[in-house]
Amino acid sequence: MTPQTQAASLESPEYLRISLAAAMTLGIAPGWFYRNASLRCINLLMTYDEGCAANCSYCGLQRHREGSYEGKSFIRVPWPVISLDEVIARSRERLSVVKRVCLSTITHPRMAQDARVILERLHQQLPEAPISVLSNPTLLTREDLEFYRGIPIDRLGIAVDAATRPIFDHHRAKDVQGPHRWSRYWRFFEEALEVFGPNRVGIHLIVGLGETEEEMIRLIGRIRQAGGSTHLFSFFPEAGSRLAPHPQPPVGQYRRVQLARYLIDEDLASAEEFAFDGRGQLVSFGAAGERAEQAAATGTPFMTSGCPDENGAVACNRPFGDCAPGDDxxxxxxQPDDDDLALINQQLIAYC
Ligand code: SF4
Known part of the structure; x- marks a missing residue:
C-alpha cells in the first residue's frame, strides 16, 4: 500500500498522519537522511477532516492557516495519511529499527476517546515498542492519564512550547483566540507526574519565541525539580503560519540553553548555579563550569532531547525537525563529529 493523498474521509482512529521521517523509516516514503541520520521513533498524528481547533501561531496546523487540514504541513514537512493497520504491520517488519512509537494528539472533540482506541491497539499488536503520548491538557483528564498508564504507556509528553505565561497567552491562548490555558497545562503536568511518576513526563519547549535564556533555563530547572525533563526545540518558522516571518533564535542562544538543559536534566547542575547578564543571557555555569566543559566536549548535550529506547538512548531524535539539513x-x-564540535564551541561563545 502507498500513503493516501486524498484523506477527506480518512479519520482517526482508523487513520493517522505519519511524519515524513517516520514514513521513510517504515519504507513508505522514498528518500534518505542527510549525513545518514536515522529515526527510531514512529511519530504519528491524529487526523480529522475538521482539523485542529486550536490556533497556535507558530504551528502548521493552526485553525486560521489557509488550506485543508490534510494539505497542511506540520514541522515544515507533509505528513501522509496511513491506516493504523499499516503502521502496525510495517513496524512489525522493522522491529530492529523501530524503538518507540509516539501518538500526537490534536484539539478535536473526538480525540480523547479515539486516542484510547489507538493506544490500546498499538500496545496489543506492537507490544515490543514502548509508546509515548504527546498529550493535550486542554481536552484530556486525569482519568485519561490513568487509562494510559494502565495500558501501559511509559512516557507522556506535554507541548507547553512557550517559556513564560505572556508568551503562551500571545501565541497559544487569548491573543490568538486559542483554547489552551497556561494554568491548565501546569496542573496537567502535576497530574501526569502523580500518575506516571518521576522521569516519565517530558515538557516540550521551543527556544526563540521571545523569552530570555534566563527565563528558559530557570523553567527547565523547575521542571527538573518537579520530576520531569525537557525536550528542547529551536524555533524554525513554518511557511504559511502567522510566525512565518519570525526569525530563528541566534544559534549561540540555542547552544547555551541546550548545554544548560543537559546539565540540569542529567542532574549535573542546577539552574541556581548559573549566572546571567542584565539581558538574561547565560554568562557563566558558575560552580558547574568544569562539568559544563566536560559535557560539551562529548557533543551529547547538542543532540536531540526526547523519549528514550529501552537502553536509555534517545529514540525520538526527529532528524532535522528544527532546522534544514545542512550546515546550521x-x-x-x-553524535556530532570533530568538525561539528569545533563549530559548536565557537557558537557557544561567539553569538549573542
Ligand atoms: S520526545 Fe518524541 S516520543 Fe517523546 S513525546 Fe515528544 S514527540 Fe513524542
Missing amino acids: IRSFPF
Whole structure:
C-alpha cells in the first residue's frame, strides 16, 4: 500500500498522519537522511477532516492557516495519511529499527476517546515498542492519564512550547483566540507526574519565541525539580503560519540553553548555579563550569532531547525537525563529529 493523498474521509482512529521521517523509516516514503541520520521513533498524528481547533501561531496546523487540514504541513514537512493497520504491520517488519512509537494528539472533540482506541491497539499488536503520548491538557483528564498508564504507556509528553505565561497567552491562548490555558497545562503536568511518576513526563519547549535564556533555563530547572525533563526545540518558522516571518533564535542562544538543559536534566547542575547578564543571557555555569566543559566536549548535550529506547538512548531524535539539513544543524540527530564540535564551541561563545 502507498500513503493516501486524498484523506477527506480518512479519520482517526482508523487513520493517522505519519511524519515524513517516520514514513521513510517504515519504507513508505522514498528518500534518505542527510549525513545518514536515522529515526527510531514512529511519530504519528491524529487526523480529522475538521482539523485542529486550536490556533497556535507558530504551528502548521493552526485553525486560521489557509488550506485543508490534510494539505497542511506540520514541522515544515507533509505528513501522509496511513491506516493504523499499516503502521502496525510495517513496524512489525522493522522491529530492529523501530524503538518507540509516539501518538500526537490534536484539539478535536473526538480525540480523547479515539486516542484510547489507538493506544490500546498499538500496545496489543506492537507490544515490543514502548509508546509515548504527546498529550493535550486542554481536552484530556486525569482519568485519561490513568487509562494510559494502565495500558501501559511509559512516557507522556506535554507541548507547553512557550517559556513564560505572556508568551503562551500571545501565541497559544487569548491573543490568538486559542483554547489552551497556561494554568491548565501546569496542573496537567502535576497530574501526569502523580500518575506516571518521576522521569516519565517530558515538557516540550521551543527556544526563540521571545523569552530570555534566563527565563528558559530557570523553567527547565523547575521542571527538573518537579520530576520531569525537557525536550528542547529551536524555533524554525513554518511557511504559511502567522510566525512565518519570525526569525530563528541566534544559534549561540540555542547552544547555551541546550548545554544548560543537559546539565540540569542529567542532574549535573542546577539552574541556581548559573549566572546571567542584565539581558538574561547565560554568562557563566558558575560552580558547574568544569562539568559544563566536560559535557560539551562529548557533543551529547547538542543532540536531540526526547523519549528514550529501552537502553536509555534517545529514540525520538526527529532528524532535522528544527532546522534544514545542512550546515546550521540545531538539534543533532546523531553524535556530532570533530568538525561539528569545533563549530559548536565557537557558537557557544561567539553569538549573542
Ligand atoms: S520526545 Fe518524541 S516520543 Fe517523546 S513525546 Fe515528544 S514527540 Fe513524542
